[in-house]
Amino acid sequence: MKKRFFMKTAAAIALAAGMVPGMLTAQEVTLRLHQFLPPPATVPKHILKPWAAAVEEAAGGKVKIEHYDAMALGGPPPALFDQAVDGVADITMTVVGYTPGRFPRTEVFELPFMMTDPVATAKAFQEMVETDLQESEYGDVKVLGAWVHGPGVIHTENGVSKLEDMEGLKLRGPTRVITDMLNELGATPVGMPLPAIPEALSKGVIDGTVIPWEVTPAIKLSDLVSNHTEFSGDEALYTATIIMVMNKDKYESLPDDVKAAIDQESGMKLAEMASRIMYEYDAPGRAIAEGKGNNIVTLDAAEVARFKEKAQPVIERWIADMESKGIDGAALIEEAKALIKKHGG
Numbered sequence: 001m002k003k004r005f006f007m008k009t010a011a012a013i014a015l016a017a018g019m020v021p022g023m024l025t026a027q028e029v030t031l032r033l034h035q036f037l038p039p040p041a042t043v044p045k046h047i048l049k050p051w052a053a054a055v056e057e058a059a060g061g062k063v064k065i066e067h068y069d070a071m072a073l074g075g076p077p078p079a080l081f082d083q084a085v086d087g088v089a090d091i092t093m094t095v096v097g098y099t100p101g102r103f104p105r106t107e108v109f110e111l112p113f114m115m116t117d118p119v120a121t122a123k124a125f126q127e128m129v130e131t132d133l134q135e136s137e138y139g140d141v142k143v144l145g146a147w148v149h150g151p152g153v154i155h156t157e158n159g160v161s162k163l164e165d166m167e168g169l170k171l172r173g174p175t176r177v178i179t180d181m182l183n184e185l186g187a188t189p190v191g192m193p194l195p196a197i198p199e200a201l202s203k204g205v206i207d208g209t210v211i212p213w214e215v216t217p218a219i220k221l222s223d224l225v226s227n228h229t230e231f232s233g234d235e236a237l238y239t240a241t242i243i244m245v246m247n248k249d250k251y252e253s254l255p256d257d258v259k260a261a262i263d264q265e266s267g268m269k270l271a272e273m274a275s276r277i278m279y280e281y282d283a284p285g286r287a288i289a290e291g292k293g294n295n296i297v298t299l300d301a302a303e304v305a306r307f308k309e310k311a312q313p314v315i316e317r318w319i320a321d322m323e324s325k326g327i328d329g330a331a332l333i334e335e336a337k338a339l340i341k342k343h344g345g
Helices: 002-016 042-058 077-086 105-110 118-136 176-184 194-202 213-219 248-253 256-265 268-280 282-291 301-324 329-342
Strands: 029-034 063-068 091-095 141-148 153-156 170-173 188-191 208-211 227-231 241-247 295-299
Touching: 042 063, 042 213, 042 256, 042 268, 063 256, 077 091, 077 141, 077 241, 105 118, 105 176, 105 241, 105 329, 118 141, 118 268, 118 329, 141 248, 141 268, 170 176, 170 194, 176 188, 176 301, 194 208, 194 213, 213 282, 241 248, 256 268, 268 282, 282 295, 295 301, 301 329
Parallel strands: 029 063, 029 091, 170 188, 170 208, 227 295
Antiparallel strands: 091 241, 141 241, 153 208, 153 227
16 A cells, blocks of 8 residues: 555656656647638648748647638738737738728739749848848738749630720729729729638629639639730739738747747748748749630730739829828838848848
């Protein structure tokens, strides 16, 4: 009896001290990652979940990242940024432009024909976050990564093969700058988050949308419209800015080794990885449309030049708007272009 009592007592002491085999690898922290895309979409499946797995491995099992896709924690996509600020979720991924006008400096990367190479543009965006935007625009959170998607494509039922075909089209636009551009090109822009596109198309609220090829399979867009318009040349019609952010207090409360694991897999590494994967998955999305026999038009250089010239007032208005906010928009454009070039764009 004494021997058995001693063994039980020793086990209890070991348990209290965390000495039982396996206890040292127990997870100490759980983080909730919330975002708006369905689980099979490129970003959650091929970016966010692999990123989280890499963080968990680097932290040696001391952190577990739970995934809440498709707004599973509630609220609309535009609420995601503030959910990270308020701690509703520990980490959120969102399109910056879902909160129009709130992050004006970031909009420089969404200006018409600003983007050349998406990976270079993402790295430029991330560098600007690290040198300026983390403090000037994102001070309420810790930015884990900033990136952009591949070239924006026009997807419609009736097709766009020249500038005049834009006239009167009701097109969904993702952000303030891009809806302004669509309006300037002759369309009637309708702002809405990406998950709302299928229903809006089926009800005739919109005639089409602008999104990259990469995300079209997630909303089965090639089943909903049969015409797609691409732009030739190095400059894309547009891109949208994307960020993943973390509640600042939660980050600061983490053990140093867990913070180090997050930092190791975030920043420029995440920006480059995310933009590269999104760009690579443009090809499978395009292939689905081809396989369905949809019509894909690539505008030639002359027609692209017409679109570019028509969109110029958007840039001029944006510069004037920045000036009204005390921001040198023209200088910001030059800085963005220089950073894109620096990173290979």
